[in-house]
Amino acid sequence: MVSALAALEEAYARRAQEGPVVGYVGADVPVELLTAAGLRAIRLTGDPESGSEPGDRYLGRGVDPAARSVLTRLLDGAFGDLHRVVVAHDCEASLRLFYALRELRRVEPGRGLPEAYLVDLLHLPHRTTARYNRRRVGEFAARLEAWTGRELDLAGAVAAHDERRRLLAAVAELRRAVPARLTGRQFLAVANAVLPVTEHFALLARLLSEADRLDEHTGRRVFLSGSAHDTPHVYEAIEAEGHVIVGEDHSFGDLAVTGPVGTASLDALAEHYHRGILTAHRATPGARAAYAAAAVRRCRAELFVAYCRESDEAPAWDFPAQRAALDIPAVLLEHQEYGRADLTALRKEDPCPK
Template sequence: MRTALAALEEAYARRGAPPAASKARTGGRTAVVGYVGADMPVELLTAAGVRAFRLTGDPGSGSALGDRYLGRGVDPVARSVLARLLAGSFGELDRIVVSRDCEASLRLFYALRELCRVEPGSGLPEAYLVDILHLPHRTTARYNRRRIGEFAARLEAWTGRPLDLAGAVAAHDVRRRLLAAAAELRRAVPARLTGRQFLAVANAVLPVDEHVALLERLLVEADQLPEHAGRRVFLSGSDHDTPHVYEAIESEGLVIVGEDHSFGGPFVNEPVGAGGLDALAERYHHGGPTAHRGTAGERAARAAAAVRHCGAELFVAYCRAGDEAPAWDFPAQRAALDIPAVLLEHQDYGRADLAALRKEHPCPT
């Protein structure tokens, strides 16, 4: 029988494709929804019973089609996602849902909406924006609650049935708890998971119930996992929707034991619990100080606490060309840390120029 880690890695290799239809569902076609952005209230997608998956780019396939509509100044991940949508790489989608987690996601939504309007033959489905804001104000909280409610109502209209919100929230709370436990495996000394393996564990393309079952098995099998020695790294900065940069960094004899981007461990581990849409809106209002919406001071304090928690020995800030916001935080982060810090700036999508890293950490021979 294959291990849980092998099954999770196999499911991660299917990123950019919808999860299989639930075995429990019978009759009719299940709607397929692709989504973009870290602020997506995924509990609502699960509650609607759709097959939902996060759209990812592909550094190796080019982005010419996306560049045509977004321009080359936009984060290349958004351009790649648009190019793949226009090429039909994600299969048949019924809807696309975009969260406003950063400017690139918002630009992608506007491009999708306009393409549907002026080029109906493009084959793109309807795009919908979930506009969650993060200002620390009561008016922002009310705004977010309205947007969450509108999205819930739209999902009910799309599927023609009421949402099972309580069941979905409970399932995602369990998954968050198990992912937090899995993250502790690579914080062990020595680590029991590499950073690349944790990406697979966290982003396996599976229905929530199947993901939970494999995470439970992974924790049961933890004692059988090999140990991974190497200098321990905390990775900050741009999102990583593919494993390429993790693989490049860990090939230098390093082990990534923590990160602060949205494809890594969850920013907030506390359960949503009861409270319905109000509790869900509250969670996404306070989703954590990402590079695109947190202050430099908040990001620095968060980085220092996370570095201590995972026992990192080296801090690496990776900033992709077209995604400059993370680099603005680096001086404050470096000042808050008591370990060496390296900035990898203006990096090509899916690649890592490690010259600056090698000065701090020469590759072992």
Template sequence: MVGYVGADVPVELLTAAEAFAVRLTGDPDADSAAGDLYLGTGVDPMARSILSRLLTGAYGELDRIVVAHDCEASLRLFYALRELRRVEPGAGVPEPYLVDVRHLPHRTTARYNRRRIGEFAARLAAWTGRPLDVAGAVAAHDERRRLLAAVAGLRRERPARLTGRQFLAVANAPLPLPEHVALLEKLLSEAAGLPAHHRRRVFLTGGDHDTPHVYEAIEADGHVIVGEDHSFGDPSFESQVGAGDLDALAEHYHRGGPYAPASTAAERAAHTAAAARRCHADLLVGYARTGDDAPAWDFPDQRAALGIPAVLLDRQEYGRADVKELRCPA
């Protein structure tokens, strides 16, 4: 069982190594004192919560933990885990591994990423003592992406047939891959019986949402979230890997995103505008947590590119949303 953190971890390789991969999430309602002690309160509270939950055993027994360098908070989390394992072996921290994928549009970056992906595959093979079935794993994950894209289409219908909260749960269900695929197929086969949601349609941009708290707050206020551009939502399945080899996998993660911590404002604005129009959104909502400033920098360009009413929820507490501001958008 391998826990992973970040959008750039090539989960296909974990599947190829016959590991049960679980993306680790925080808990806004839990005490984060342990994580605060080692990371400091200036780091994104999601990372601090994940570290706290690791130290208190909330995830159960993990054999390894893989961390992506998708943002500064993830990198700080990796360094903390590495040092904790070195100086406090009794803390029970699993062995960490860093996957350092970059997103600059250069050939040298592509070569760098291919080397890092290859090293990760070699490490997994050494951990397991078996060759990796990369082609089979890529095909399985691409099939799940295809099904998730079809499920996302239900949410984009007018009226929406799924709420944002429901879709977030469907897309991130912590299930073995074959079971997840089977349930997605079942959901699609029963789509005709889903209820219609006649509410104001929101496109959510900004930081990651690893829990449903913010979705629940926004939708309880009379909205329905029909799309998003963070790594737990639509971007996680918008493109497929295709070829079942390490070259294709490295290229897939090289072009991933664009996510707020690793993209230019212009890239984010163009992507957000296209995605929000595809969802027929009535309102653009930007969300930035305390300790995660990048989304707020992008928001003016995103609002200008889209041209619909827009609200920025800035400096929000982890898992909280000041929904009063949604009632009078600019």
């Protein structure tokens, strides 16, 4: 029988599901509701290898290249039979992508682009924000019921996604072990395998049961901060240098390992996503620095790397506070091409002494 790790890596490499699905973009989409509606859903990702000229034309080159690549792939039909695209307001690039999709569908209906729907959740620490988010979650739930013609199974969906979060948290500990039992690239594949949630957590449980058969990975232990990584390219480049990425602070990695929703209600779901996660686009530098310091200690990292893509400037603003909060060397890789990494600074013995 193929190992659970191999099965998860294969599902990650496939990066698609067969048949009609709903695509989603961003860390704030309440995926529990998609599952509750009985929909197959995939998180849409870019492709650094295929170019992004159509996306550049409609979004402009000042937008994060990951979003421009996603739009290009949508225009090219790379995701297959997508019925709809749900977009979160987790950053400016996601919002720009939503507006472009909506307008292109209006003015160029012949392209056959899927209908786009915006989930506009906010993260200010106010009661009015909580009320706003509760309304948006309720509207999204009602829209899903209208799309599918069925009542949502919220209890089953919340339980399934909470179980996946619990198992992912346990799998994350395998990477934090010394020596690490998973590489950063492997954890990225395990966390983002394109599978229905129940199949995903079944394979995660199998992976944990097979943990004693996993390889050990040594090398300089790296904590990766900054831009989100929707493909494995940068992880592969860093780990090819003999490092092992044992933690990160973006929504495709450790930040996907959030606490449980718990109660199967729209109120609890809205509160869960109101709390959000500490990405560079919606948290203060102080909060990001405190998270980095705690996470570096937890995963016993030896080097902190802040990787910032071109046209994704927000992560670089956090770096001075992060570096001041750390007691390990820190290096900033700024203005990086999408899916590429200039590792010149990383190769220095002590790249950024305090």
